[in-house]
Amino acid sequence: MASPGTPDTKRNGRRAREDAVLVAAAAAVASLIALATALVLGGAGVAQVIPGLPDAGMVTRWGLPIAKNTMGLAGALTVGLLVMAVFLLPLRKGELGEQAQSYLRASSWAALTWAVAACATLVFQLSDILGLPPMAVLDDQITSYAGSVPQGIALMTVILITTGVALIGRTAATPAGVIGLLGLALVGLVPPALTGHAASAPSHELAVTGVALHLITISLWVGGLAALAFHALRANSEHLSVAVSRFSRLALWAWIGVGVSGLASAAGRLYTPTELFTTSYGLIMLAKIMLFAVAGFIGWLHRRHIVANLTETSGRAGFTRLAVVEVLLLSATMGLAAALSRTAPPQSPIDFDAAVDPVRELLGFSMPPPMSATTLLTLWRLDLFFILLVVVLGGLYAAGVVRLVRRGDGWPVGRVIAWFLGLLTIVITQLSGLATYSMVLFSTHMIQHMTLSMLTPILLVLGAPVTLALRALKPARQRGDKGPREWLTAFLNSRFSHFVTHPGFAVPMFVGSTYVLYFSPLFSYLMLNHLGHLVMGVHFLLTGFLFYWVIIGVDPAPRKVPHLLRIVLLLLVMGFHAFFGIAIMMQTEPLAADYYSRLQVPWLTSLADDQYAGGGVAWALGEIPTLLVLLVLVVQWIRDDERMERRRERHSRRGGSDDADMDEYNAYLASLERRAKKNS
Structure with a gap:
């Protein structure tokens, strides 16, 4: 093989560059x-010059x-x-x-x-x-x-x-x-x-x-x-x-x-x-x-x-x-x-001589009839983003479980059920008739919000997706290279992960962003376009997942939060959410008035009553999942203590002291002393 500095190598390099330029030009x-x-x-x-127009x-x-x-x-x-x-x-x-x-x-x-x-x-x-x-x-x-x-x-x-x-x-x-x-x-x-x-x-x-x-x-x-x-x-x-x-x-x-x-x-x-x-x-x-x-x-x-x-x-x-x-x-x-x-798309077959439908102009669909069980099951909205999200998350999770089963490893059925129930809640809130009415009624929007932020993340976190990925993904074939498993590990150990999983970030983001959204003009602005709805849905999912991953997550996390602190944080969040629901119920002016006043829902008696109902939804749907999480957290604490006790017993039978943590610390000090003697 020719060395990098030989004439043949230089000639080949010049020819390769010329070929690349030709391909780019072609x-x-x-x-x-x-x-x-x-x-x-x-x-x-x-x-296509129209007379009178420049x-x-x-x-x-x-x-x-x-x-x-x-x-x-x-x-x-x-x-x-x-x-x-x-x-x-x-x-x-x-x-x-x-x-x-x-x-x-x-x-x-x-x-x-x-x-x-x-x-x-x-x-x-x-x-x-x-x-x-x-x-x-x-x-x-x-x-x-x-x-x-x-x-x-x-x-x-x-x-x-x-x-x-x-x-x-x-x-x-x-x-x-x-x-x-x-x-x-x-x-x-x-x-x-x-x-x-x-x-x-x-x-x-x-x-x-x-x-x-x-x-x-x-x-x-x-x-x-x-x-x-x-x-x-x-x-x-x-x-x-x-x-x-x-x-x-x-x-x-x-x-x-x-x-x-x-x-x-x-x-x-x-x-x-x-x-x-x-x-x-x-x-x-x-x-x-x-x-x-x-x-x-x-x-x-x-x-x-x-x-x-x-x-x-x-x-x-x-x-x-x-x-x-x-x-x-x-x-x-x-x-x-x-x-x-630059080509004009086909024109709508709608009769433009008829009166313009402001609801269709705003939402992309006409005003739905009064909400009923039938309309909730039939008036589906095909939102491609959430369709792909559910399909990709469900497919990757299923592929990971199948890979573990094929190689003889087990995976808890409860985690599978929790994960797919979480995806089902996304389908219900973002694709069914509930998503259609969430564009029209504040109370239905609040059901959507509370489900996405308070229920869906709990189920997804209990599915332990990170643990599944770490077990299912194969390591990189070449030493020193990084494959999906190595990149995931690097992300979990990154400074960014350490920052966002800190309770000082996850809790204020979960609670504070809700207050900022609804008690500012931001809510009305986001409701006026599809991208705004998409941003809200993704935000609810991410902040909820991050918070509950810190509180009850079973995946390996960058930091370990003591169980007592988790309970305190959960009770603190419960109080803030209860106050949030009450604050909405006590509002005398309608939220996002610029948006809801444009709809003029003919079968809605009062915007104020619907908003009051939305505040009640925020209160109720915020309390019930929190109580369930509190129960799960207590169970996790008990199981963690039992595992720690069994570990201490095994360590004691091997001749160690009762305090495994202290033994590990003493072993660490001994290794430092041996290293110092070796270097001297």
């Missing part, structure tokens, strides 16, 4: 061709979709390079290798390109809205747009995030830091999805989450594959077979995510299946589906014929050829996606 051309074709055939690339001109008409397309490609490449650096290439003694660090540095340049494209998109977008040339909006108008209009705020958020990724990517050096950058980059993909066509779709529970998931999964797929193809082109690439094997599993899940999210997006924005074949929007979407299917077929060929036989010395050429073709197809798919964002 991908950009494929994406632009697909974009231009879709814009022309869909009508968005042709001037026109921004050809520069904006073509510059905006090109800038959006560049944003998508640069964002995907940033994500893919970060994934390559920290997950696909093995770590060396827990640290990034030389080639991984080179991909990290490359991701900062990709993020900078992403930020520049977002800036261009911001300018072109305002130019398109105002009907002015791009140079005419580069004044106070652009500042106002970026700080007050949702579309401008979304792009400004992307610019800030991507600039941060570009700057931090130049200095980050640890795997944990790269994971943080990757999480930040994934967040940067989402804001535009919250303000596009999906946000105004009638089924925005499907459309918004579908578009966000689509952007994340397609970026993981395209970006990861592009980084992997470049790695295969490198003359001195390391661990190619390992990286390909790992990406193959990631690509399969990304492919599933792209398919599910694409289906949800189509269901949220197409009113009938025939619109897929009869409208410009549907035809572009159909072309995306075809390219997606072909790329998936190529991925299947990879898994079946190449991945299993690929080594560091053979199979590289065949993999590279298929990978490059797949990159070109996926780049064209992203070009179609950019064109789709």
Whole structure:
């Protein structure tokens, strides 16, 4: 093998860089061709000047979709390079290798390109809205747009995030830091999805989450594959077979995510299946589906014929050829996606001459009839986020239990029952008719809130998911590398985990955030849009899970809280929740009046009475689970004392003293003394 400094090695490295540039250029051309074709055939690339209205001109008409397309490609490449650096290439003694660090540095340049494209998109977008040339909006108008209009705020958020990724990517050096950058980059993909066509779709529970998931999964797929193809082109690439094997599993899940999210997006924005074949929007979407299917077929060929036989010395050429073709197809798919964002979706078949339904405009559905057992069982809301949450959590837990059983290990049935009962409560509160009425009635919203924060977390915590994961996950194959089990262990031992599991953080977050939410304008603001509902639901689940994990968690935790302190904290929280319910019942003014006054529920006698009932729900549903937790905590305390006593008895029979803790401390001191003598 030639040394790194020989002419052959330098020549091979130069050739690899040239090949990579050619592939990148070909991908950009494929994406632009697909974009231009879709814009022309869909009508968005042709001037449609309406008399009396200003026109921004050809520069904006073509510059905006090109800038959006560049944003998508640069964002995907940033994500893919970060994934390559920290997950696909093995770590060396827990640290990034030389080639991984080179991909990290490359991701900062990709993020900078992403930020520049977002800036261009911001300018072109305002130019398109105002009907002015791009140079005419580069004044106070652009500042106002970026700080007050949702579309401008979304792009400004992307610019800030991507600039941060570009700057931090130049200095980050640890795997944990790269994971943080990757999480930040994934967040940067989402804001535009919250303000596009999906946000105004009638089924925005499907459309918004579908578009966000689509952007994340397609970026993981395209970006990861592009980084992997470049790695295969490198003359001195390391661990190619390992990286390909790992990406193959990631690509399969990304492919599933792209398919599910694409289906949800189509269901949220197409009113009938025939619109897929009869409208410009549907035809572009159909072309995306075809390219997606072909790329998936190529991925299947990879898994079946190449991945299993690929080594560091053979199979590289065949993999590279298929990978490059797949990159070109996926780049064209992203070009179609950019064109789709500039194409008007099908119009609603609703008679627009009729009176506008303010409830439908606000909620995405008409006012439901009076609540009954029938409506609770029939008026389901298909919220894609919580559907995926339940399916993923349930599937992973079941897979972990099956793996333990297959290797002959047991897992308590009670924990399985508790976990799936917890998931069932999520289904009931977030997907059934209860979720529909929680948008209309404060009392039903409070049932949803208290169940998600006070009952669901208890059941999930008793399911011991962390213990199951630690037992089911396999350790990394290579010494010094990190797999899912090692990453989970590192997270449990991290400073972040030590901080958030401290009672001084978990308890105020659990109790205080409830007061801040309901006794401030924040509640009304969050109720006015789907994202707000999503944020509240996730917040209730996370804060509740964190609190009860500290109080009755059976999983290994970063810190051990004494049982007596747990009981004191539980009783303290019980008092605060009781006072919270009473405070709501004593309110003379309606909470979130801006929101509920818009609904004008015809079958509701009084907002005040409904709010009073909601306060009663908060009081009752806060007390009952707390009493059950108190009982569980007492039982855990008794069992812990019994285990400690049995341990002391075993230690005593072996010749130790009655105080096992003191024996351990004395042994520790003795080891220090032996070490000191040895060093002297």
